[in-house]
Amino acid sequence: MINKFTKIKNFIPVYFKAMRNKETPKLAKILGLGAIAYAIIPADIINDVIPAIGILDDAIVLPFLIYVTSKMIPDSIMQKEKVEYIEENK
Numbered sequence: 001m002i003n004k005f006t007k008i009k010n011f012i013p014v015y016f017k018a019m020r021n022k023e024t025p026k027l028a029k030i031l032g033l034g035a036i037a038y039a040i041i042p043a044d045i046i047n048d049v050i051p052a053i054g055i056l057d058d059a060i061v062l063p064f065l066i067y068v069t070s071k072m073i074p075d076s077i078m079q080k081e082k083v084e085y086i087e088e089n090k
Contacts, residue, residue: 010085015066017081018073028072035065 018024019032039062070078 010082011070014078014082014085015070017085018077019069021073021077021081023077024073028069031065031069031072035062035069038062038065 019029039058
């Protein structure tokens with residue numbers, strides 16, 4: 001379980017570095033911005049007034065958008081950014 005949290009903790013900065021890379025596809029960048037906007041803007045697909053379901057949509061939609069955009073980024077870019085991140089944080 002701790003290993004998963006470590007992977008996620010390391011993935012987030014690599015993901016954002018890859019999103020700023022010039023070679024990252026524009027569609028991935030647009031969807032990435034959409035994911036950030038979805039997290040920040042209070043409008044939801046399912047209103048949070050319905051307690052469990054309203055929060056559940058946030059817990060599903062945001063990771064899904066991040067997953068989809070990360071798969072759109074070429075592996076070479078993700079690998080390059082991962083190596084740079086590791087070098088910066090030695």
